[in-house]
Structure formats: structure tokens, C-alpha cells
Amino acid sequence: MPEDESDLTVDGEPLEGLDPQTESSVGSWEWVVDTDAVVLSDDAIRIIGLDPDAAIPSFSELLTFIHPDDAESVRKRLDRALAGETSFYVDHRLVRPDGEILDVRIFGVVQRDAGGKARSVIGLAQNVTSTVRTQAALRASEHRVRSILNTAVDAIITVDERGMIETFNRAAEKIFGYSESEVIGVNVNVLMPSPYREEHDTYMRNYLETGEAKIIGIGREVKGRRKDGSLFPLELAVSEVIIEGRRIFTGVIKDVSDRRRLEKEILRISEQEQQRIGQDLHDGLGQMLTGIGLLSQHLARQLTDIDIDAAAQAQEITSLIREADQQARALARGLVPVDIEAEGLATALKRLSRNAQTLFGVTCQVRTMGSPATIDGSVVTHLFRIAQEAVSNAVKHGRANEVSIALAFAPDRLRLRIRDNGVGFPSVRSGESGMGVRIMHYRARIIGGMLEIRSIPEEGTSVTCTVPLVLRNQRT
Numbered sequence: 001m002p003e004d005e006s007d008l009t010v011d012g013e014p015l016e017g018l019d020p021q022t023e024s025s026v027g028s029w030e031w032v033v034d035t036d037a038v039v040l041s042d043d044a045i046r047i048i049g050l051d052p053d054a055a056i057p058s059f060s061e062l063l064t065f066i067h068p069d070d071a072e073s074v075r076k077r078l079d080r081a082l083a084g085e086t087s088f089y090v091d092h093r094l095v096r097p098d099g100e101i102l103d104v105r106i107f108g109v110v111q112r113d114a115g116g117k118a119r120s121v122i123g124l125a126q127n128v129t130s131t132v133r134t135q136a137a138l139r140a141s142e143h144r145v146r147s148i149l150n151t152a153v154d155a156i157i158t159v160d161e162r163g164m165i166e167t168f169n170r171a172a173e174k175i176f177g178y179s180e181s182e183v184i185g186v187n188v189n190v191l192m193p194s195p196y197r198e199e200h201d202t203y204m205r206n207y208l209e210t211g212e213a214k215i216i217g218i219g220r221e222v223k224g225r226r227k228d229g230s231l232f233p234l235e236l237a238v239s240e241v242i243i244e245g246r247r248i249f250t251g252v253i254k255d256v257s258d259r260r261r262l263e264k265e266i267l268r269i270s271e272q273e274q275q276r277i278g279q280d281l282h283d284g285l286g287q288m289l290t291g292i293g294l295l296s297q298h299l300a301r302q303l304t305d306i307d308i309d310a311a312a313q314a315q316e317i318t319s320l321i322r323e324a325d326q327q328a329r330a331l332a333r334g335l336v337p338v339d340i341e342a343e344g345l346a347t348a349l350k351r352l353s354r355n356a357q358t359l360f361g362v363t364c365q366v367r368t369m370g371s372p373a374t375i376d377g378s379v380v381t382h383l384f385r386i387a388q389e390a391v392s393n394a395v396k397h398g399r400a401n402e403v404s405i406a407l408a409f410a411p412d413r414l415r416l417r418i419r420d421n422g423v424g425f426p427s428v429r430s431g432e433s434g435m436g437v438r439i440m441h442y443r444a445r446i447i448g449g450m451l452e453i454r455s456i457p458e459e460g461t462s463v464t465c466t467v468p469l470v471l472r473n474q475r476t
Contacts (some may be wrong), residue, residue, distance in 0.1 A: 091104070383465060393460065404420075
């Protein structure tokens with residue numbers, strides 16, 4: 001028997017598999033096959049729980065300490081080793097004399113005579129109870145975590161610092177259409193549409209090098225790409241944690257398609273109601289004011305020869321009625337933008353500019369750049385409403401006297417930007433912004449665009465809405 005457990009080798013190489021953290025619980029043993037006699041080191045005696053002053057049992061007697069559920073598999077493993085193997089190991093549970101159950105790992109090296117018959121077996125016995133229980137606790141913890149992840153309503157995805165997916169819960173499978181096995185070890189950009197897919201790896205590298213986060217720790221709405229290629233709106237919150245020196249990113253994802261459809265329907269109904277009110281102003285109140293204006297003008301002419309003062313008052317009433325008629329028609333035009341044609345948005349923005357100058361007394365200019373693209377009526381209406389709200393905010397809240405509206409077309413996107421020279425406003429969280437700003441964000445999301453508001457106190461505000469036309473063509 002080796003004097004020290006570390007001296008035990010197989011074919012000149014030390015035995016592998018020992019847990020270095022529990023090597024103090026390693027004992028050596030030797031079994032003489034023909035006589036069934038056993039030699040145990042003091043550590044082996046302590047592991048088994050024998051009385052150190054008592055006689056050492058035979059090997060057959062020691063086998064009775066093996067847990068009944070493991071006894072048959074251990075005996076079969078020993079038989080295979082004696083039949084022709086050089087070395088072996090086997091894990092099993094050991095029932096000590098005091099009833100305590102340990103988990104042990106047995107290593108053995110078979111020594112043979114010149115004829116190849118097994119003469120003796122020398123080996124090590126290691127108490128691995130702590131390791132086995134730790135592993136069992138880890139497995140239980142992992143099972144609990146996975147159960148929580150798989151019962152979560154929201155999709156939860158974890159990726160490493162290279163962007164490779166490590167976990168993908170059932171909600172993520174349902175939302176994206178991929179099974180977990182299809183995406184584990186795959187770059188998370190597979191879940192993104194262009195151009196974000198191509199930009200993701202660069203963003204990750206920049207973040208790891210500079211620490212500048214654009215989305216980590218900040219919830220925002222982005223586009224997701226399903227397995228079938230369809231796109232959908234989602235709310236994404238990304239957090240970062242370092243575990244054992246490894247950087248892990250966790251994304252919590254909520255599919256907001258139903259919410260966006262509801263918002264779109266609400267805004268559609270609102271648009272219809274605005275158009276109805278605008279039409280009523282134009283056809284009802286506007287026509288009545290026109291008629292009253294004509295009557296008052298006729299009355300003023302009749303009074304000219306009878307009562308000069310009364311005629312002057314009638315003429316003043318006529319002027320006031322004409323002014324009220326003009327304002328009513330201006331309101332009607334604001335509620336019902338121009339008919340949607342190939343350049344309907346540019347026309348509507350020019351009319352918005354004229355109304356702003358007339359009603360608010362500000363300088364408002366419109367510039368159109370690029371070749372106008374053919375876009376559907378809903379996009380034109382929402383962009384017009386965004387511009388309308390931005391101009392109104394610039395005058396009412398920003399106290400601006402100069403506003404510029406720029407509409408730029410590119411092959412894959414269009415951009416609407418409204419700038420003013422007002423007092424600006426401090427940055428606020430999206431949840432604290434006014435209703436008008438929230439509705440502008442809703443409108444931008446509904447048409448697949450992104451809205452950005454930048455404001456510097458005492459320098460002015462810019463509102464920019466960018467609509468990727470390529471993405472719109474892929475929308476479902």
C-alpha cells in the first residue's frame with residue numbers, strides 16, 4: 001500500500017478525479033483478492049466510521065456498508081475491473097455503522113500476476129459528500145430558477161459579453177418562434193431586424209471598451225424579429241451582472257403588439273372624431289357665419305342712408321363675423337388636413353406653417369429635401385399631428401418666436417424635424433412628460449418610427465421623428 005495517497009499512480013500517472021478541496025477526506029486501501037483481506041489507512045478507517053482499535057473487516061464485510069440501492073452496481077463494477085481492467089472508479093453511498101450516509105468515490109488499480117490473474121487491488125476512498133450535496137443544491141437552485149423563468153409571462157434572455165445566448169425561457173420561445181435549442185450559443189442579433197442586427201456587435205464592443213451604455217439599465221421600445229422574419233414592437237429592459245468574473249446581460253422582453261394595435265385604434269377613432277368636428281365647423285358653423293356675414297353686410301348697406309352710426313356698427317359686426325369665419329375655417333383645416341396625395345404631407349406642413357404665423361404671430365418656415373416617397377395616408381396623418389403638436393408646444397410652452405419644419409426623404413427612411421428658438425425645458429423621464437409628448441411617442445411607434453426630443457434650456461427644442469421605410473415594408 002502506498003505510504004501517501006498522493007503516491008498512487010496508474011501506469012506511472014497520478015490518479016485524476018480527486019476533489020482538491022476535500023483531499024483531507026481521502027484514505028488509501030488495499031485488497032488482497034485471494035484472501036479477501038484488507039489494509040486500510042487511518043483516513044480510510046475514519047471515512048468508513050470504523051473503530052480504530054477493532055479488527056479490520058474483510059473486503060466482503062466492507063461491501064455490506066454500501067447503500068442497498070447502490071450495492072449491485074458497485075459489485076458489477078468490481079467484477080468488470082477484476083475481469084481485465086487496469087484501473088477504475090465508482091461512486092456510491094456508504095452507510096456508516098452509526099447510520100450516517102456519506103457519498104464516496106472509490107478509485108482502484110488492479111495488480112496482476114504473470115498469468116494476468118488479479119492478485120490485489122490498491123486504491124483510494126474519497127469522502128465527496130460535501131461536493132455531492134453542493135452539486136445537488138446547485139441543481140435544485142438551477143431547477144427553481146429555470147422554473148421561475150419558464151413560468152414568467154415576459155420573455156427573459158441572458159447573453160454573455162460576446163452576445164451569445166445562454167438562456168431562453170418559454171415565453172421567449174413563444175414570442176420569437178425559436179426553440180431554446182435553436183438559439184443557445186447563437187448571437188442574440190438573430191432576434192433583431194436590420195439595421196440593428198448589423199450594428200449590435202459594434203455597440204457591444206463600444207460598451208465593453210468605453211462603458212457608455214445606450215440601452216443597458218434603460219428600458220426602451222425597439223423592434224424584434226421572429227423566426228418567420230416578421231417584425232413586432234417590444235419593450236426591452238437590459239441589466240448587467242458579473243458572476244465569477246463573467247459578465248452576463250439579462251434582457252426582459254414584453255411583446256407590446258396588442259397594446260400598439262389598441263393605441264392605433266384609439267388614435268384612429270380620435271382622428272375620425274377630429275375630422276367630424278372639423279367637417280362640422282366647415283360645413284355647419286362656417287356656412288352659418290358666412291350667411292350671417294352676408295346678411296349683416298346687406299344690412300349695413302341699407303342703414304347707410306338712414307343712420308350712419310348704425311351702419312358703421314353693422315359694418316363692424318360684419319368684420320367680426322368675417323374674422324370669426326376665418327378662424328373657424330382655420331380650425332377646421334387643422335382638424336382635417338389636406339387630402340392625402342403624393343406630396344400631401346409637404347402641403348399639409350405648409351398650411352400648418354401659415355396657420356401658425358396667422359394664429360400665433362411667429363415666424364414658421366418649411367423646407368422639403370429629397371425626392372418625396374409614396375407613403376400611406378396613416379403615416380402622413382400621424383407625422384402631421386406630431387408636427388402640429390411640436391409647433392403648438394414651441395409657442396405655448398417654449399415661448400418661441402421662430403419655428404422651422406424640415407422634411408427630408410431618403411431611399412430607406414424619411415425624417416421630420418421641428419426646431420424652435422424657445423426657452424426649452426429640463427430633461428424629464430418619459431413617464432413624467434405631458435400628454436402631448438406621450439401621444440407624439442405613440443404616433444411615432446405606431447408608424448414604426450422613432451421620436452427623439454432634445455431640449456436645452458434657453459436655447460430651444462428639436463423634435464425629430466424618423467420612419468425607416470424599409471422596416472415599414474416588412475411590418476406585419
